[in-house]
Each structure stands twice: as structure tokens, then as C-alpha cells.
Amino acid sequence: MRILVVGGGMGGTIVANNVARRMSKEIRQGKVELTMLSATDQHWYQPGLLYVAFGKMALNDICRDQSTLLEPGIKFFVDPVEEFELNENRVRTKSGVVHDFDLLVIATGCEAIYDEVPGLEKASETPYTKHGAVKMFKRLREFEGGKVAIVVGVPHKCPIAPIEITFMLHEFFEKRGIRDKVQLQYTYPIARIHNIENIAKWAVPEFERMQIDYETFFNIKEVDIDNKVVHSEEGTEKEYDLLVAVPPHRGMPVIEENGMGDDGWIPTDRYKLTMDGHDNVFVLGDTTNLPISKTGSTAHFESEVIGENIASIFRTGSATREYDGKVYCFIEADQDRATNACFNYIDPPEIKAPTKSMHMLKMSYNQWYWSSARGLL
Structure with a gap:
């Protein structure tokens, strides 16, 4: 099975690492090929930019080489996709290389x-x-x-x-x-x-x-x-x-240029996280048109669902898990205090009074993010 992940942000990185660990035996045996295509060799912790803007972090605190975050077995290329030929199960990159796939994950993100x-x-x-x-x-x-x-x-x-x-x-x-x-x-x-x-x-x-x-x-x-x-x-x-x-914000131009979604947002099944009309194409994070928060936590929770389903499709022929719309957000307040919001498609968030301990947890997560990107948290 050929699994192709397009996009090396948080969503793409977590789902690729998730699949690589779940299917490490099959990858070693040559039964599964897992490839990631990205537009850059760097990985930025985007929520950290807010802390840079207030002098609490520096740019070098929120950047890593993408290759250092990927599990063994993932073939990584800095070569952005320019053409999606979904009916033929292939993509064409900027350098002209064609990548065929059986399952595709699109995590191209969005931009201001x-x-x-x-x-x-x-x-x-x-x-x-x-x-x-x-x-x-x-x-x-x-x-x-x-x-x-x-x-x-x-x-x-x-x-x-x-x-x-x-x-x-x-x-x-x-x-x-x-x-x-x-x-x-x-x-x-x-x-x-x-x-x-x-x-x-x-x-x-x-x-x-x-x-x-x-x-x-x-x-x-x-x-x-x-x-x-x-x-x-x-x-x-x-x-x-x-x-x-x-x-x-809009989704990335390549999505709209390929006629895959207005303003770069791909129509996505809210539970299966598959692209409408293409059951072998998964979409996650900021790329979807789902009416939920475009946050790192959304991409994280979606990645876990997609990773489990990809492994299940290979082993049993069908997906086993649905996404429930789960989102978790820290909310920085004043006086070094913070609170959080956790919600899903059904349950709204219940906001508690901000505390210093929640702020400390948020600041700690800024350091733990790199483990999260590897799918270890």
C-alpha cells in the first residue's frame, strides 16, 4: 500500500508519525510505503508566534528541522505538490515528479x-x-x-x-x-x-x-x-x-487552483475526515471546510483518528473510528494566569476561572510541542 502525506505542518507530521509507528512492521517488510511531501525543510510551532510577538519566546525557540521530527520509515521530500490528479490516484510536484498513492492525506494548511x-x-x-x-x-x-x-x-x-x-x-x-x-x-x-x-x-x-x-x-x-x-x-x-x-485566512492556493474547494477549503466529511467524493483521500487540520476551530489541537485529534483508520483499512479493509469534533484550547489571561476550553460537536466548553497553574501548563506545552508533533503526547 502506498500512503502519501501532503503537508509537513502539525497535522501532516503527527499523522505520518502515527502511521509509521502503527505500521512499522509492514513498512520494514515492504508492504507499506509511507511518503511525505512538504514545501519546506523547516517545521514551525505556529502558536509560538504569539509569544514571540510579546517577547516571551524567540524565533529559534519555535523552529526545528522537519526531518528530525519524523519516524524512521517515512520517506521525506521537500517538493510541494502542484497538481492533484485524484481520479488517477496520483499527484505531480513542482519538480515534475509523479507520486502514485492508494491512500492520500492532505494537510496543506491555510494562510493569512x-x-x-x-x-x-x-x-x-x-x-x-x-x-x-x-x-x-x-x-x-x-x-x-x-x-x-x-x-x-x-x-x-x-x-x-x-x-x-x-x-x-x-x-x-x-x-x-x-x-x-x-x-x-x-x-x-x-x-x-x-x-x-x-x-x-x-x-x-x-x-x-x-x-x-x-x-x-x-x-x-x-x-x-x-x-x-x-x-x-x-x-x-x-x-x-x-x-x-x-x-x-484562506486555504492554500494549490487547493483552489486544482478545483478541490472554494477559497482553498476542501469539502470534508465531519466524521470520516475524507474528502467528499473521494473515500481514499483524508483531509485534516486547517485544510478542511469543517465548521470547527482551526487549531493545532484539532489537527492533533484528527490525526489520531486518521492514523488509526489508515492502519485499519490496510489490515481489515475498513475504517473503525470517527472524529467527534474534539478541540482543546488554552486561553492566556492576565497576571500569568490561563484557562482552557475543551469541546466537541455536541458539548460546548465550560470555562473555569484562570489559574497560574494552567498558565504554567501552557508554557510547558510550548516546550513539549516537539514531542507532540512526533505523536508521543
């Missing part, structure tokens, strides 16, 4: 985009890219006070990010001793301050305690850079001295 909002890229600070995170930290250190507007594009990676960023801004300016000179203005596109109702209910009193202003039904239309004003689709506006953005 700015072309939908004029002025946003030039005017804003964001922790969603390596350059952006470093630039944001420098800007935060130089900022001496004024109006800070937090704007949110949709859809976006990591649903907790807008609230987390706002809490961390409050804490950062408080520790610098200038919080009384800063007016934090949080905006959100729908009728409450977060799309998950229980998180919104928990966050409102936290915002009020920290004296954070908030406005709902604020969908970014454009940024007037000269006058430092953000305009919304609803006709309102926010003045700013510092603009912090959670930019909108």
Missing part, C-alpha cells in the same frame, strides 16, 4: 490574506507570520500610549486568538507601567465578543474588569492609513494609534 481589506497589511501589527511577530514586539516596546484597536477578520486560524491577544496586550502594557495611558478597543464581527457563546459569556466580565472597551458587529471594510481610522462594513469606525489585526 490581506487583499480583501485595503490598508490592513500596511497599517496593522499581527502575530500570524514570523516577520509580523518580530515587528509587532518591536512596535509594542516602542508604544508609549494611545488608542489600540484590535480588529478581527473571518475566517481566521485559532478562534481564541482575538481574546488572547487582547488579554496579553493588557498584561504587557500593565507590566510596562503604561496601562493607564492605553485605551484598548476590541472589535468582533458578530453580535457577541466571541463566536463560542460560553467563551463570550466568560470573557465579558474579564474585559470589564480590565477596562477593555468592546464593539460587536464590526466587520473590517478598509483602513484609512493617513487618518488612522478603521472603517467597518456596518458604517462605524475606530480611531487608532496602534492597530493589531487577526487577519482573515
Whole structure:
């Protein structure tokens, strides 16, 4: 059996390692061939960019050579896929190499985009890219006070990010001793301050305690850079001295270019995690069109399901496990405290009061991530 994993981010890495361990005997015997194709030889811990933006981590803390994270038996090539020929069970890479497969796993991820909002890229600070995170930290250190507007594009990676960023801004300016000179203005596109109702209910009193202003039904239309004003689709506006953005995201261009999904999101069965119309193609992480959080934990839990099912398909001819929509998110608060949200398709999260121990667990996970990427946690 030829198993091909396209994408070397968290989802692709965990599922490849999961399959390699489950099927190590079959790989050694030559009954299974497991290959990964990636666009880069580096692996970035993307949630760590938020900590880079606040000076709590450095870029070299959140990067490893991809090859060091992979189990023996995985054939790894830095050669991104440019053409998916799914009906023929093959892909064609940038270098022109054709890879045939019996089972395909697509974990190409998503990326921040700015072309939908004029002025946003030039005017804003964001922790969603390596350059952006470093630039944001420098800007935060130089900022001496004024109006800070937090704007949110949709859809976006990591649903907790807008609230987390706002809490961390409050804490950062408080520790610098200038919080009384800063007016934090949080905006959100729908009728409450977060799309998950229980998180919104928990966050409102936290915002009020920290004296954070908030406005709902604020969908970014454009940024007037000269006058430092953000305009919304609803006709309102926010003045700013510092603009912090959670930019909108799209799936990777190669997905849409191959006609596999609008805006790069692949239509995916919410339980089987297979691509609609292709039972031998699995999709996970940020690449799916599923109405669930685009987070590392989502990719992790999906990877476990896919890994188990791939082994089962080889050995019994059918999958044995379904994905229940499980997501787990840490939520950084202020004063070195954190809480968490755990939920699935059926059960909403129950948010507990933030604690220092949960913050310590989150900071520890930033170091444990590399074991998690190998599928050891």
C-alpha cells in the first residue's frame, strides 16, 4: 500500500508519525510505503508566534528541522505538490515528479490574506507570520500610549486568538507601567465578543474588569492609513494609534487552483475526515471546510483518528473510528494566569476561572510541542 502525506505542518507530521509507528512492521517488510511531501525543510510551532510577538519566546525557540521530527520509515521530500490528479490516484510536484498513492492525506494548511481589506497589511501589527511577530514586539516596546484597536477578520486560524491577544496586550502594557495611558478597543464581527457563546459569556466580565472597551458587529471594510481610522462594513469606525489585526485566512492556493474547494477549503466529511467524493483521500487540520476551530489541537485529534483508520483499512479493509469534533484550547489571561476550553460537536466548553497553574501548563506545552508533533503526547 502506498500512503502519501501532503503537508509537513502539525497535522501532516503527527499523522505520518502515527502511521509509521502503527505500521512499522509492514513498512520494514515492504508492504507499506509511507511518503511525505512538504514545501519546506523547516517545521514551525505556529502558536509560538504569539509569544514571540510579546517577547516571551524567540524565533529559534519555535523552529526545528522537519526531518528530525519524523519516524524512521517515512520517506521525506521537500517538493510541494502542484497538481492533484485524484481520479488517477496520483499527484505531480513542482519538480515534475509523479507520486502514485492508494491512500492520500492532505494537510496543506491555510494562510493569512490581506487583499480583501485595503490598508490592513500596511497599517496593522499581527502575530500570524514570523516577520509580523518580530515587528509587532518591536512596535509594542516602542508604544508609549494611545488608542489600540484590535480588529478581527473571518475566517481566521485559532478562534481564541482575538481574546488572547487582547488579554496579553493588557498584561504587557500593565507590566510596562503604561496601562493607564492605553485605551484598548476590541472589535468582533458578530453580535457577541466571541463566536463560542460560553467563551463570550466568560470573557465579558474579564474585559470589564480590565477596562477593555468592546464593539460587536464590526466587520473590517478598509483602513484609512493617513487618518488612522478603521472603517467597518456596518458604517462605524475606530480611531487608532496602534492597530493589531487577526487577519482573515484562506486555504492554500494549490487547493483552489486544482478545483478541490472554494477559497482553498476542501469539502470534508465531519466524521470520516475524507474528502467528499473521494473515500481514499483524508483531509485534516486547517485544510478542511469543517465548521470547527482551526487549531493545532484539532489537527492533533484528527490525526489520531486518521492514523488509526489508515492502519485499519490496510489490515481489515475498513475504517473503525470517527472524529467527534474534539478541540482543546488554552486561553492566556492576565497576571500569568490561563484557562482552557475543551469541546466537541455536541458539548460546548465550560470555562473555569484562570489559574497560574494552567498558565504554567501552557508554557510547558510550548516546550513539549516537539514531542507532540512526533505523536508521543
